[in-house]
Amino acid sequence: MLTLRTFTLACTIAVLPITTALAQTAAPAAPATGTYEPKVGQEGKDVIWVPTAQTLVDSMLKMGEITADDYVVDLGSGDGRTVISVAKLGARGHGIEYNPDMVALSKRNAEAAGVADRATFAQADIFESDFSDADVITLFLLPDLNVRLRPTLLEMEPGTRVVSNSFNMGDWTPDETVEVADDCTNWCRAYKWVVPAKVAGEWIVGEGQLELAQTYQMLSGSLTQDGRSHEISDAKMDGRTIAFTANGTRYTGEIAADNTMTISADGGERLSATRSAG
Numbered sequence: 001m002l003t004l005r006t007f008t009l010a011c012t013i014a015v016l017p018i019t020t021a022l023a024q025t026a027a028p029a030a031p032a033t034g035t036y037e038p039k040v041g042q043e044g045k046d047v048i049w050v051p052t053a054q055t056l057v058d059s060m061l062k063m064g065e066i067t068a069d070d071y072v073v074d075l076g077s078g079d080g081r082t083v084i085s086v087a088k089l090g091a092r093g094h095g096i097e098y099n100p101d102m103v104a105l106s107k108r109n110a111e112a113a114g115v116a117d118r119a120t121f122a123q124a125d126i127f128e129s130d131f132s133d134a135d136v137i138t139l140f141l142l143p144d145l146n147v148r149l150r151p152t153l154l155e156m157e158p159g160t161r162v163v164s165n166s167f168n169m170g171d172w173t174p175d176e177t178v179e180v181a182d183d184c185t186n187w188c189r190a191y192k193w194v195v196p197a198k199v200a201g202e203w204i205v206g207e208g209q210l211e212l213a214q215t216y217q218m219l220s221g222s223l224t225q226d227g228r229s230h231e232i233s234d235a236k237m238d239g240r241t242i243a244f245t246a247n248g249t250r251y252t253g254e255i256a257a258d259n260t261m262t263i264s265a266d267g268g269e270r271l272s273a274t275r276s277a278g
C-alpha cells in the first residue's frame with residue numbers, strides 16, 4: 001500500500017508511459033549478477049525508489065565540483081549509481097539507504113564496477129545518520145524531506161555542496177540550476193546550494209563598520225566609513241567567500257575557520273575584520 005509520503009513520486013510515475021519509466025531504470029553499466037531486481041516505484045521508507053538518469057548523475061557531480069579529495073554522501077542511495085559514479089571519478093562515495101536489498105545490490109554493483117574500495121554503503125535511515133563529514137551531499141528525495149534535512153545541512157562545514165535531483169529546499173534559493181536533455185526523460189533538473197558561513201552581525205573593518213543581515217547565502221546591510229553609511233548590494237556568501245558592493249566599490253573577502261574575515265576593495269589592500277564586541 002502506498003502511504004501519503006510516497007504518493008508524490010508514485011503518482012507521477014503512474015501517469016508516465018511505461019516505456020518512459022523503464023527508460024529511466026536503464027543503468028549505464030551492466031548490472032552485477034544477483035537475484036534481486038528492484039522495480040521503479042517500489043516503496044521506500046520515506047520516498048519510493050526512482051533512479052536518477054545517468055546523464056543527470058554526471059551533471060550533478062559536475063555541479064558538486066568533485067575532486068579526488070572529496071567525500072560524497074548520497075542520501076537514499078537506491079541502486080548505488082551516484083556513489084559508484086563518484087568513485088569512478090577517484091573520490092570517495094558513501095550511500096545511506098534504508099532498503100537492505102538495495103544496499104546489497106549497490107555493493108554488488110560497486111564490486112562489478114571495480115570501485116568497492118571507494119564506494120561504500122550503509123543500511124540506515126538518513127534521518128538517524130551522521131553525515132557531517134561529507135564535502136558534498138547528493139539527494140533525490142521529496143520537497144518536505146529536503147526541508148526536514150535543511151537545518152542539518154546548514155550546520156555542515158561552510159563550502160559543503162548540496163545537489164538535489166528535482167526538488168528544492170523550501171525558501172533556500174539554489175545557487176545553480178542545471179537541466180539535462182540527453183538520455184533523460186523525467187526528473188532531469190538539478191539544484192545546487194553551497195552551505196554559507198554565518199556572518200550576520202556587526203564587524204569592524206579598519207576604521208569602518210560592516211553590519212550584515214543574512215538569509216541563507218543572501219546578505220543585506222550597510223558599510224559605514226568616515227561616518228557615512230552605505231547600503232550594500234549584490235551581496236552574497238559562496239561558502240566562506242563574501243562579496244558585496246558598497247558606495248560603487250566591489251568588496252570580496254574570506255571568512256576563516258576562527259570566524260575572522262579578511263576583505264579587500266576591488267582587489268586592493270586586504271583588511272582584517274573582526275566581530276564587534278557589541
Ligand SMILES: C[S@@+](CC[C@H](N)C(=O)[O-])C[C@H]1O[C@@H](n2cnc3c(N)ncnc32)[C@H](O)[C@@H]1O
Binds near residue numbers: 043044045099
Ligand atoms: C528517489 S530514490 C533515489 C535513489 C538514488 N539516490 C538515485 O538518485 O538514483 C530514493 C531512495 O531513498 C530511499 N529512502 C527512502 N527513505 C529513506 C530513509 N529514511 N533513509 C534512507 N533511505 C531512504 C529509498 O529506498 C530510495 O532508494
